[in-house]
Amino acid sequence: xxxxxxxxxxxxxxxxxxxxxxxxxxxxxxxxxxxxxxxxxxxxxxxxxxxxxxxxxxxxxxxxxxxxxxxxxxxxxxxxxxxxxxxxxxxxxxxxxxxxxxxxxxxxxxxxx
Amino acid sequence: xxxxxxxxxxxxxxxxxxxxxxxxxxxxxxxxxxxxxxxxxxxxxxxxxxxxxxxxxxxxxxxxxxxxxxxxxxxxxxxxxxxxxxxxxxxxxxxxxxxxxxxxxxxxxxx
Numbered sequence: 001x002x003x004x005x006x007x008x009x010x011x012x013x014x015x016x017x018x019x020x021x022x023x024x025x026x027x028x029x030x031x032x033x034x035x036x037x038x039x040x041x042x043x044x045x046x047x048x049x050x051x052x053x054x055x056x057x058x059x060x061x062x063x064x065x066x067x068x069x070x071x072x073x074x075x076x077x078x079x080x081x082x083x084x085x086x087x088x089x090x091x092x093x094x095x096x097x098x099x100x101x102x103x104x105x106x107x108x109x110x111x112x113x
Numbered sequence: 114x115x116x117x118x119x120x121x122x123x124x125x126x127x128x129x130x131x132x133x134x135x136x137x138x139x140x141x142x143x144x145x146x147x148x149x150x151x152x153x154x155x156x157x158x159x160x161x162x163x164x165x166x167x168x169x170x171x172x173x174x175x176x177x178x179x180x181x182x183x184x185x186x187x188x189x190x191x192x193x194x195x196x197x198x199x200x201x202x203x204x205x206x207x208x209x210x211x212x213x214x215x216x217x218x219x220x221x222x223x224x
Contacts, residue, residue, distance in 0.1 A: 004156075006156075033212075040216070040217070041217070042204075042215050042217050043157070043202075043214050044214075048211055091157070093157075100162075100164065100206040101145070101147060101159050101162055101206070104149075104156040104157040104158070106154075106155055106156040
């Protein structure tokens, strides 16, 4: 079974530019998460989807971040415009219905210069 | 609110040494507890889990027991290997389907 797939693995952009990350969860997993992991820290939730509905986006900086999960499968996270402080690893995870653990992709390392 | 506290690293050990990484949590209700491991440049991999009090999760020689009375979930391994060098994250899910993570503990094992 394929795991959670993210792309790209690495991205370097100049500040004020837009950037987008893509995630394909494990097949059949209804719940999809985007986490941000700053250097030396644990992951922090940005947004959680149940199917195509965003059920927890309280930590998403909505002035510059947006996300979508069309058709309740893959998802895109966008930042526009990027700031230096957005440099981090962006992790996507998914979990199946009725389960409590999440399975993570390899992450996208974003560097804003 | 919900939180996870784990010991700061790095933890530096020689191969075959005994490992303990402490983890305590604060939660309303009875969360599920997890240990994840992150190798350099990789995402997080689920190492083990426990879903109720006194459960013991185990995998690859690692163990952790869910202690409700002390709100703890300490990770242990009897004999570490160089290949165990990684960052270990304690986490919990308090029933709202979102994992809360500790800050991570780096383990460095030397030959």
